[in-house]
Amino acid sequence: xxxxxxxxxxGAILGAGMGALGGYLFTxxxxxxREQEDERGLSLRSVPPGELVRLVxxxxxxxxxxxxxxxxx
Numbered sequence: 001x002x003x004x005x006x007x008x009x010x011g012a013i014l015g016a017g018m019g020a021l022g023g024y025l026f027t028x029x030x031x032x033x034r035e036q037e038d039e040r041g042l043s044l045r046s047v048p049p050g051e052l053v054r055l056v057x058x059x060x061x062x063x064x065x066x067x068x069x070x071x072x073x
Contacts, residue, residue, distance in 0.1 A: 001009075
């Protein structure tokens with residue numbers, strides 16, 4: 001295996017681990033007690049669009065940082 005293949009495999013493993021950790025932290029946040037309990041549950045409609053935009057921008061910033069790191073090395 002060359003360096004490119006190893007870095008893709010390592011990135012996939014780290015990405016899966018970070019995704020699992022993010023899912024765990026997200027569901028842990030759902031278990032916290034709330035002042036106003038909503039019986040509808042979680043849906044994409046309950047997430048404000050502004051929060052989704054902030055999340056996408058944050059993900060793109062992380063990916064850009066990783067790409068810039070690869071250019072420096």
